[in-house]
Amino acid sequence: MSLTKLHSEAGMEWSTVVAYGVGYGLALSVAFTVALFAGAAASRDFLLNDYPEPIQERYGRPKSARGRRVAVAFAVVVWGVCGVPLVTAAMVGLDGALEDGLGFWSAAVCAGLVMLTLSLWDLFVVDWAVLAGLRPRLLTLPGTEGMEEYRDLRFHAVAALKGAPLVVVVALVAGGLAALLA
Secondary structure: OOHHHHHHHHHHHHHHHHHHHHHHHHHHHHHHHHHHHHHHHHOOOOOHHHOOHHHHHHHOOOOOHHHHHHHHHHHHHHHHHHHHHHHHHHHHHHHHHOOOOOOHHHHHHHHHHHHHHHHHHHHHHHHHHHHHHHOOHHHOOOOOOOOHHHHOHHHHHHHHHHHHHHHHHHHHHHHHHHHHHO
16 A cells, blocks of 8 residues: 555544544534523523622522522533433444544544534633623523623633643543443
8 A cells, every 4th residue: 555545544534533523522512502501591590600700799699409400400411411422422433434443542532522622612602602792691690781791701711721621531531441442
């Protein structure tokens, strides 16, 4: 086999990994967004701790019992009902799509891309465009309407960076599981 053909096939393999990672990441992002709005409709304070401190202070009360229940349900839906099954589906599909099957690196990169896509979607679409830009009433805590802290793009970027290690952890765990099961 020529070096050019080998390079071309390796490039095609990685483009498949990227396509699966980003595609399933977008599917998880849409599910996340739907769950977010459903959660807010059930209890507007369910993500109270994710708002900037001045907004939490003006809101002036702790997360309600209903908000705590909705936060748990949100986590179960996003990660248990959507996240794990979607990452698993991505791995199964990718295993069949790759000539040599699923290995550590292909699984790790794909799972990392699923999480990275979700993180970027959350930052750019949910936090910056929707929450900071559109500021829908449903995602605005009562009594905090009009606060400039909703438009604090730096706050959202820092929060996204704090979640970045999760991308690496999920990637390494998925890669490790793929290597063990292969």
